Amino acid sequence: xxxxxxxxxxxxxxxxxxxxxxxxxxxxxxxxxxxxxxxxxxxxxxxxxxxxxxxxxxxxxxxxxxxxxxxxxxxxxxxxxxxxxxxxxxxxxxxxxxxxxxxxxxxxxxxxxxxxxxxxxxxxxxxxxxxxxxxxxxxxxxxxxxxxxxxxxxxxxxxxxxxxxxxxxxxxxxxxxxxxxxxxxxxxxxxxxxxxxxxxxxxxxxxxxxxxxxxxxxxxxxxxxxxxxxxxxxxxxxxxxxxxxxxxxxxxxxxxxxxxxxxxxxxxxxxxxxxxxxxxxxxxxxxxxxxxxxxxxxxxxxxxxxxxxxxxxxxxxxxxxxxxxxxxxxxxxxxxxxxxxxxxxxxxxxxxxxxxxxxxxxxxxxxxxxxxxxxxxxxxxxxxxxxxxxxxxxxxxxxxxxxxxxxxxxxxxxxxxxxx
Ligand code: PLP
Numbered sequence: 001x002x003x004x005x006x007x008x009x010x011x012x013x014x015x016x017x018x019x020x021x022x023x024x025x026x027x028x029x030x031x032x033x034x035x036x037x038x039x040x041x042x043x044x045x046x047x048x049x050x051x052x053x054x055x056x057x058x059x060x061x062x063x064x065x066x067x068x069x070x071x072x073x074x075x076x077x078x079x080x081x082x083x084x085x086x087x088x089x090x091x092x093x094x095x096x097x098x099x100x101x102x103x104x105x106x107x108x109x110x111x112x113x114x115x116x117x118x119x120x121x122x123x124x125x126x127x128x129x130x131x132x133x134x135x136x137x138x139x140x141x142x143x144x145x146x147x148x149x150x151x152x153x154x155x156x157x158x159x160x161x162x163x164x165x166x167x168x169x170x171x172x173x174x175x176x177x178x179x180x181x182x183x184x185x186x187x188x189x190x191x192x193x194x195x196x197x198x199x200x201x202x203x204x205x206x207x208x209x210x211x212x213x214x215x216x217x218x219x220x221x222x223x224x225x226x227x228x229x230x231x232x233x234x235x236x237x238x239x240x241x242x243x244x245x246x247x248x249x250x251x252x253x254x255x256x257x258x259x260x261x262x263x264x265x266x267x268x269x270x271x272x273x274x275x276x277x278x279x280x281x282x283x284x285x286x287x288x289x290x291x292x293x294x295x296x297x298x299x300x301x302x303x304x305x306x307x308x309x310x311x312x313x314x315x316x317x318x319x320x321x322x323x324x325x326x327x328x329x330x331x332x333x334x335x336x337x338x339x340x341x342x343x344x345x346x347x348x349x350x351x352x353x354x355x356x357x358x359x360x361x362x363x364x365x366x367x368x369x370x371x372x373x374x375x376x377x378x379x380x381x382x383x384x385x386x387x388x389x390x391x392x393x394x395x396x397x398x399x400x401x402x403x404x405x406x407x408x409x410x411x412x413x414x415x416x417x418x419x420x
């Protein structure tokens with residue numbers, strides 16, 4: 001069998017390969033990861049819980065993967081539970097924390113969490129919990145005094161992400177943890193975007209639960225991991241068999257676990273590259289766009305940020321239209337907006353940052369990985385100014401007054417594109 005890894009051809013722009021700059025959405029599975037997984041889909045299909053040698057071989061590989069994932073975050077292997085995804089990890093950790101402190105009914109989180117946390121919090125409100133959603137400033141930073149003031153005797157849990165998926169902003173997890181621990185409160189960190197991109201070390205950490213997702217670090221979809229600090233009480237989210245030391249029932253996703261273990265090993269090896277080569281590519285892209293295109297700005301903090309992410313607001317254009325135009329060139333990026341039933345919902349993260357109306361609708365996220373090249377970045381820099389200029393030339397608004405009237409609500413992407 002011949003495997004072709006990472007050489008996608010774009011169906012849209014037949015001439016070119018896909019330039020994939022949407023790595024915060026998901027990543028290319030590393031060739032080494034696929035190679036590591038294959039024998040566990042073909043040859044070694046035993047159940048790791050079985051008593052026979054055939055199953056035992058598989059159990060040993062699961063153990064090795066657990067050790068690799070633990071090493072990536074400076075944890076003990078026994079502190080790692082494999083899950084199906086980041087969302088499961090977030091749900092399991094938050095529910096477990098609340099079960100451990102049943103008399104406490106208050107949770108603190110932020111306005112910029114991923115829906116995996118925010119939508120669970122909404123549900124918990126319906127179940128009678130009170131939730132404080134901490135605000136962020138214009139650069140997406142938290143105010144730690146607001147955090148301190150929000151904590152009280154009834155607070156069971158603080159849930160704060162390590163890095164934001166839309167802006168890449170990094171929160172000071174250890175400083176937050178110290179504040180939280182002084183009050184004897186449990187601390188959950190959604191590290192889905194941080195793991196593998198920045199160093200994380202759970203040794204002597206204040207974090208009780210830390211969530212990871214395989215498909216964000218070049219492992220496949222359908223596998224994640226949850227760190228549970230030794231000694232922290234945990235009530236399983238999935239009940240059944242005794243897999244994962246009774247902390248998550250269900251026969252293990254062995255190929256996924258093996259893949260995640262390999263991805264963790266690779267992430268350790270490539271961590272320096274993230275903060276040097278990937279960061280340099282990101283900075284080249286960011287500076288190139290900000291210099292070549294008038295009326296655009298960086299959304300988020302310029303330095304306290306993941307090395308792979310840039311979120312840029314372009315005035316007088318709509319993010320979705322930009323995305324569609326880039327797509328025609330085989331370039332994959334993302335906007336914070338979700339297009340639901342024809343109406344555009346601006347990103348809750350950018351809204352929480354108090355971005356003005358036009359930037360709110362005209363923002364794009366580019367998120368890189370170690371598989372991106374300098375040539376790809378130059379290609380984006382070549383096409384973006386023309387795309388923005390063309391979209392602006394047909395834009396039905398030019399003045400602040402028109403913006404205030406909410407012109408965007410009346411112009412669909414299709415209308416914009418048919419004019420191109
Ligand atoms: N948390 C963050 C910060 C994310 O970016 C994501 C996915 O985008 C998730 C949680 C959910 O992860 P998964 O897709 O593995 O469920």
